[in-house]
Amino acid sequence: MGITVHLTNAEVSELLAREGEGAPPPLNRAFRRASRRALMWEVEAAELWRERASLTDLTSVGPYLEKAIVKWIEKPSGARELLSAEKTPDLRRNFLTWTEAQRIIARNGELASLVKGDLQMHTEWSDGEATVEEMAEAAVAHGYEYIAITDHAKGLKIAGGIDETQLVEQGSEISSVNAGLERRGEKLRVLRSIELNLNPRGEGDMEASVLRKLDIVLGCFHSSLRRKEEQTERYLAALRNPTVQILGHPRGRIFNFRMGLTADWARLFGLAAKLDKAMEIDCYPDRQDLSGDLLKIAKREGCRISLGTDAHGAGQLRFLEYGVAAATKAGIKSERVINTMKREELREWVGGIREGR
Numbered sequence: 001m002g003i004t005v006h007l008t009n010a011e012v013s014e015l016l017a018r019e020g021e022g023a024p025p026p027l028n029r030a031f032r033r034a035s036r037r038a039l040m041w042e043v044e045a046a047e048l049w050r051e052r053a054s055l056t057d058l059t060s061v062g063p064y065l066e067k068a069i070v071k072w073i074e075k076p077s078g079a080r081e082l083l084s085a086e087k088t089p090d091l092r093r094n095f096l097t098w099t100e101a102q103r104i105i106a107r108n109g110e111l112a113s114l115v116k117g118d119l120q121m122h123t124e125w126s127d128g129e130a131t132v133e134e135m136a137e138a139a140v141a142h143g144y145e146y147i148a149i150t151d152h153a154k155g156l157k158i159a160g161g162i163d164e165t166q167l168v169e170q171g172s173e174i175s176s177v178n179a180g181l182e183r184r185g186e187k188l189r190v191l192r193s194i195e196l197n198l199n200p201r202g203e204g205d206m207e208a209s210v211l212r213k214l215d216i217v218l219g220c221f222h223s224s225l226r227r228k229e230e231q232t233e234r235y236l237a238a239l240r241n242p243t244v245q246i247l248g249h250p251r252g253r254i255f256n257f258r259m260g261l262t263a264d265w266a267r268l269f270g271l272a273a274k275l276d277k278a279m280e281i282d283c284y285p286d287r288q289d290l291s292g293d294l295l296k297i298a299k300r301e302g303c304r305i306s307l308g309t310d311a312h313g314a315g316q317l318r319f320l321e322y323g324v325a326a327a328t329k330a331g332i333k334s335e336r337v338i339n340t341m342k343r344e345e346l347r348e349w350v351g352g353i354r355e356g357r
Contacts, residue, residue, distance in 0.1 A: 006046035007076040009097040013038035014088055015072055015079060016065070017256055027064075034060040036255055039097050039285045046073050091256050094291040101325035111332075112324045114340040117146035118317060120195065120218055120248060120282065120308025125170050126151035126160040129313040132170070132190060133177050138314035140181075140188050146343045148193040149174060150218050150248075150308070155197035155205030164210045167194060171213075189343060191215035196244060200224050202237025204244070211243040216350050218280070218308070219244035225252040225260060232263040239271050245353050246306045246338075247272070249282035249289045257286075265294055269301035276353060278304040278338050283323035284316075295330035305332055307339045 013035045020031025037060040038045070048055055055066040072079040096104075105112050121135055122128030128135075132149055139147045151170070152161040162170065174190045181188055194211070196204040196219045204211070204219060211217050219238055238247055250268075253260030272279050279298060282289045287310060290298060298305060307323040309316055327337060334340050341349065 006044065006050070007073050007079055008046070009038050009041050009044055009099055010095075011079065011083060012045050012069055012072065013095075013097065014083060014092060016069075017092055018082075018086075019068060030060070030062070030065060032256060034065050035092075036060075036286065039095055039255065042098055044099050045069055046076075049073050090259050094293050095255055095285075095288050096292075096322055096325055096329075098285070098322070101322050104325040104329050105321060108328050111328050111334045111337060111340070112321070114334050115144075115307065115320065115324060115337070116342060117144045117148070117191075117339055117346075118142075118309050118311070118320055119148045119191075119193075119216065119246065119306050119339060120150045120280065121147060121311040121317070122151050122195075123149055125149075125162055125166065126156075127312060132173050133180075134314050135311070135317075136177050136181065136188060136190050138317050140186055142317055145187055146189050146191050146346070148191040148216055148218070148308070150193045150195040152195050153197045153205050155199075156195075156222050161197065161205075162194075164207055167206070167210060167214075191343075191346075193218060195220055195248060197222055198238050198241070198244075200231075200234045202234055202239075202241050204241060208243050212354065215347060216246065217244050218246045218248045218306075220248040221252055221261075225258060227261060230263055231261040232267060234261075235263050235268045236271060239268065239275060239277055242354070244277070245350050246278045246280050246308075248280040248306075248308065249287050249310070250279055251289045251291070251294070253287065253289050253291070255286045255288075260289065265297045266301055269298045269303045272303035273301055276304065276349070278306040280306045280308055281323035281326055282308055282310045283319045283321070283326075284310040285319060285322060288322055288326060290326075292326055292330055295326060295332060299330055299332050299336075302336070305337045307337060 016031050016035035020028045152159040154161045154163040192214045193216050198219045198221050251260035309319040
């Protein structure tokens with residue numbers, strides 16, 4: 001008897017996206033939204049259908065979209081013919097679904113078992129939905145040893161970026177949260193950090209003297225992200241910025257919205273390895289940046305990798321598993337992932353970079 005191969009959520013996501021390209025508004029937006037949410041569905045749509053459950057239990061799927069998805073699931077060979085007729089555009093390539101990430105971790109859970117913290121998240125201080133304490137409590141539930149609070153810096157006004165004075169005030173709140181954690185005997189500590197806004201010259205938007213007082217600094221590009229020409233020089237400048245230890249969501253891509261930048265990635269990862277700095281996997285489902293194809297180059301060049309959920313709420317800390325799965329799939333060794341360091345090891349690594357060791 002042959003084995004029945006069911007349509008995966010990744011395939012359903014791509015079919016939804018393509019259907020949305022030809023649909024009139026507001027239906028096109030519904031298809032696009034469901035295509036994005038399919039990356040986060042916790043169960044395969046085909047499994048739900050096989051169990052006679054309603055697909056409207058899936059986020060962003062109503063009765064109309066359910067009919068379209070069921071049609072594809074019932075005739076997977078026909079759906080795959082549609083998919084094979086046209087290559088998946090770069091806007092939607094190399095993104096893992098939640099179910100695929102879980103399968104990867106189930107086959108090889110070494111890295112997942114060694115991760116000690118999450119190195120990118122946001123709070124109410126900028127554009128997040130939770131307090132520092134609420135994010136810390138969520139991290140305690142995950143069994144972490146540390147988290148880094150990386151609210152946006154002042155240059156990104158649209159995301160509520162904070163200035164140097166607010167950063168100091170936030171530091172006082174973090175100290176208070178850490179004191180409470182210590183009194184309770186919790187191992188978790190909140191690290192002071194920032195998502196430094198980098199301009200195309202690799203320069204940050206906060207005083208270096210203030211940044212040196214933080215536990216760790218994440219630098220990210222947020223402007224000129226649709227340029228077609230190669231952007232290698234801007235990345236080289238960012239990596240050479242002495243205030244930055246991690247280069248966050250490097251490519252700047254967003255699922256079905258923005259491709260992000262291109263560069264000589266081997267050269268960049270090579271410089272990161274030489275400077276002992278880390279390139280980030282932003283684990284947010286829409287970003288997954290670095291993507292799997294770039295991670296293979298990063299592995300070859302031997303640079304360090306950082307994992308950050310880019311969480312904007314306590315429930316999003318689970319997104320770290322996208323990054324864990326991507327790194328695992330690419331064969332990144334656990335010792336090259338800085339999240340496997342103990343807290344004091346992480347601080348020592350940061351200190352070494354700052355001192356030019």
